[in-house]
Amino acid sequence: MCGITGWVSFEADLTRERETLDAMTATMSCRGPDDEGTWVAPHAALGHRRLAIIDLPGGRQPMSLRTPSGDIAMVYSGEAYNFTELRKQLTGLGHGFETDSDTEVVLHGYLEWGEAVADHLNGMYAFAIWDARDEKLVMIRDRMGIKPFYYHPTRDGVLFGSEPKAILANPLARKVVGADGLRELFAFVKTPGWSLWKDMHEVEPGTIVRVDASGIQTRTYWKLDAVPHTDDQETTVARVRELMTDIVHRQLVADVPRCVLLSGGLDSSAVTGLAAARLAEQGEQLRTFSVDFFGQEENFQPDEMRDTPDSPFIRDVAKLVGSAHKDVMLDPGALSDPDVRRAVIGARDIPAGLGDMDTSLYLLFKAIRGESTVALSGESADEVFGGYRWFHDETARNADTFPWLAMQTGLHERTNMLRADVRDKLSVDGYVADQYRTAVARVEHLDGESELERRMRTICHLHLTRFVRMLLDRKDRTSMAVGLEVRVPFCDHRLVEYVYNTPWSLKTFDGREKSLLRHATKHVLPQSVADRVKSPYPSTQDVGYVAALQLQAKEVLAEHDNPMFTLVDRTWLTGAVETDPGSVTSLERHGIDRMLDLYHWLDLYRPELDLS
Incomplete structure (x- = not known):
């Protein structure tokens, strides 16, 4: 797991731009605290920061191969979980290896198969290859979008990086945020290819981007296809069990300490149980970590999303599997600490507005990093197996919008914190409606599917191509900010493809959510x-967290000329901070969190806002 960056220019001599490349590479130091390297040729410059996971002495990057027709150089982030099998296959084809790293396997895979190497990989990855034989750059991202990857076209080439901050360190990239960038922040729909920053784009999941002197071309090498499911219930359950076992076993491979993120829910508990059994076979004890808040269990109040506290279930799992478990306990002071908020914003490059759900995740990962370097997560199981409540709510399922928005307060209310003129310019409702129509049009269906099956296939597709990408980006960026690699077994494309094409009647055969899992x-x-x-x-229920937010917001209100008030309605914010903390609604709390994120983001990044 690493941070990558680079610059391709077909007119300039990049051997003269080492200082700029070093600055771009330095922004990725948190993603790769163990090593750094650069590689420069006249038209290509590559930078790399390494978090050593496999083959700690070897695997240094950038990695290159010399051919009679020119060098091939690569910077790679991620893990190829099937690298052992690929190495054997490539050895049989005549390739020789100098290290035990998966990076070298991927590079030789490109030498053998070209861009089709992507079809051979099982894993999470974002990598860029400069192929001097054809004077081209090839950028490839994993199928589900687990690893982030961005690029910024220039007049004569391209800039790229694991995160926008690497690209923004180059003077060719302006820190401009347009209306669509802001719309997306409030819409919560994750438009494919979107970046907050104007003229910057994501390498979309399952996509290859090729850059040469003629320009930039993209090609999709993987997408969700609709295919008939012919297995019966018993066979389907057995296949899911077989896949889950194989996936967890593969993702436990590392040369550094591993653990599992345990929440006490079905998803993380399933990963925990499978991982613990595997490590027990190898004579090891699994480590598990959870996040909790002081007083949460004793004072828990059920709400519209959470019926029970997590702690009792976490204890049950840890006791059953015999894990070495640790709870990371947090209080309102830590959750609301402005320095922690700024660290999260710096990690994500956006003012996400998720408040304590972001800061607690960051603090959890920071605590884990002191003991482990790799963590397995239950992320994405709800998208794969249909676990969210709105999958099972008839109103949300039939709503003419994204189901996760149908279960929330209206968009107009969630943008109440904005100035009226900003709300009018952004027209978030219209943006969401346009995105919904575009997303639904991309779903393939099978002939003969019932109306319910067609609808549920659409909803599953929306989650696997939109919703899950927001969560994967959040988890990767927050974990890598402290040098922790988080792996997501439920994003293995074999499992995703199989379950996606399983009929909804099978996904809920016992009358409950996630029946198969x-x-x-x-x-x-x-x-x-x-x-x-x-x-x-x-999320914390401690009113002390709200009081701390209000106090910070009052300090912001005293800054009459702060640029944040070009976006935020001062009157709305005044009313929100003067409300008794115990009476603040979830919508108001979210608005204050969002405002504070905007405040710190504007200070950290100093963007130019262009709402024209």
Whole structure:
């Protein structure tokens, strides 16, 4: 796991631009605290920061191969979980290896198969290859978008990086945010290819971007296809169990300490149970970590999203599998600390507005990093197996918008914090409607599907191509900010493809959410977790957190000329901070969090706002 960056220019001599390349590479130091390297040729410059996971002495980057027709150089971020099999295959084809790293396997895979190397990989990855034989850059991103990857076209080439901050370190990239950038922040729809920064784009998941002197071309090498599912219920459950076991076993491979993020829900508990069993076979004890808040269990109040606290279920899982478990306990002071907020914004490059759900995740990862370098997560199971409550709410399922928005307060209310003129310019409702129509039009269906099956396939597709990408970006950027590699077994493309094409009637055959996962992994679960209803990532209920937000917001209100008030309605904010902390609504709390994110983001990045 690493941070990559680079610059291709077909007119300039980049050997004269080492200082700029070094500055771009330095922005990725958190993603790669163990090593750094650069590679420069007249028309290509590559930078790399390494987090050593496999083959700690070897695997240094950028990595290059010399051919009779020119060098091939690569910077790579991620993990290829099938690199052992690929290495054997490539050895049989005549390739020789100098290291035990998966990076070298991917590079030789490109030498053998060209861009089609992507079809051979199982894993999470974002990598760029400069091929001097054809004077071209090839950028490839994993199928689900687990690893972030951005690029910025220039007049005569391109800039790229794992994160926008690497690109923004080059003077050719202006820090401009347009209306579409801001719309996306409030719309919560994750438009494919979107970047907050004007003229910057994502390398979309499952996509290859090729850059040569003639320009930039893109090609999709993987997408969700609709294919008939012919397995019966028993066979389907067995196949899910087989896939999950193989995936977890593969993703436990590392030369550094590993752990699992345990929330006490079905998803993370299933990964925990499978991982613990595997490590026990190898004579090791699994480590597990959870995040919790002081007083949360004792004073828990059910709300519209969470029926129960996590702690009792976490204890049940840890006891059953015998893990070495640790709770990372947080208080309102830590969750609301402005320095932590700024660290999160710096990690994500955007003012996400998720408040304590972002800061607690960052603090959890920071605590874990002191003991482990790799963590397995239950992220994405809800998108794959249909676990969210809105999958099962008839109103949300039939709404003419994204289901996760149908379960929330209206968009117009979620943008109340904005000035009226800004709301009018952004027209977030119209933006969401346009994006929804575009997203639905991309879904393929099978002939003969019932109306319900067609609708549920559409909803699953929306989650796997939109919703999950927001969560994957959040988890990667927050974890890599502290040098922690988080792996997501539920994003293995074999599992995604298989379950996506399983009919909804099979996904809910026992009348509950995530029936397939529940039955496929019940052999490693305590009964309490097997019976538990879906509960999302925890959020503090301590009114002290709200009071701390209000105090910080009052200090911002005293700054009459702050640029944030070109976006935020001062009157709205005044009313929100004067409300009794115990009476602040979830919408108001979210608005204050969002405002504080905007305040610190504007200070950290000093962007130019262009709402024309």
